[in-house]
């Protein structure tokens with residue numbers, strides 16, 4: 256019971272709370288104005304996944320674009336009805352301070368640029384959403400939180416799974432005791448990298464390899480499903496340095512997280528094999544999410560008394576996880592609440608990632 260109480264208090268419920276608050280907003284009147292987002296970095300995730308979702312948002316709208324490619328920015332601006340005066344380059348970015356249409360800056364740049372643009376956005380008086388991983392070091396994550404706090408601005412990390420119905424339902428099942436006391440969690444995320452020239456394989460831009468990019472999904476799942484914070488980390492990493500893809504960053508990371516309740520998590524990330532799977536086993540059953548965290552197509556099963564049942568979660572309050580995330584931040588700004596996918600949540604992930612790297616480098620078991 257103590258464990259269940261603990262889960263109620265920790266991040267496992269942030270998604271449920273987010274869902275509940277977004278649900279409450281859905282019933283309410285539309286706001287007098289939508290919150291204006293500036294998107295920084297017009298790459299795949301920004302243009303193919305996030306920007307089309309503004310059409311489905313109730314509280315958010317696309318207000319400005321920041322890009323190193325003016326022609327691309329102009330084409331997208333025409334498509335999304337963003338005025339010329341709201342287009343910026345990385346050099347002119349700080350002028351966003353004078354743009355009243357922009358409430359929040361969404362940083363969708365290579366990982367090592369998240370800290371700089373979060374801090375510059377806060378200094379320009381804007382709220383910030385930054386993509387995962389929050390940063391490439393603990394120190395950067397702390398500096399980002401400090402900058403937003405000093406400016407009196409909100410900071411969120413793009414942890415979309417906290418708004419995804421299968422993940423939310425899994426959290427709810429664990430909280431309600433459907434699998435009994437959580438004992439063992441397996442979390443795997445990875446894909447096969449191709450082109451060795453891509454920024455994800457460059458240490459200076461990516462900060463690291465599969466752990467930075469995909470491992471954070473495994474770490475997040477362990478935290479939000481158990482509802483606990485790890486107290487110890489032991490890790491191993493294996494990389495073929497002769498493979499041109501892995502000259503600078505690691506390929507396979509595997510780690511053990513120990514939780515205060517005695518639950519254990521084996522997590523992994525890979526850039527040379529495909530994985531997207533989470534299984535949490537308790538003393539009365541288990542839940543499985545496979546795939547667990549893609550853009551769409553999640554499945555959830557519950558196994559109890561030897562019977563495996565596929566579950567269809569109730570629909571989330573938002574159209575999808577991306578809209579849920581965008582509108583949650585907008586609602587936080589409109590109602591002056593703190594985002595549930597907070598900078599502190601991202602910072603804790605960076606502490607765990609840092610401990611995994613240190614342990615894998617020969618540091619033994621790292622106590623957190």
Ligand code: NDP
Nearest residue numbers: 296297298299300301322323324363364365366386387454
């Ligand atoms: P892309 O390579 O597709 O886009 C990155 C964009 O950043 C580029 O198009 C470019 O935009 C800009 N950029 C500025 N400087 C550089 C540079 N030196 N090298 C490369 N790009 C640069 O990356 P993704 O969209 O896949 O990823 C961006 C971020 O989003 C990452 O942090 C990633 O982890 C995160 N992400 C999150 C996902 C999620 O589900 N939450 C999914 C995918 C990515 P421009 O030409 O406009 O200047």
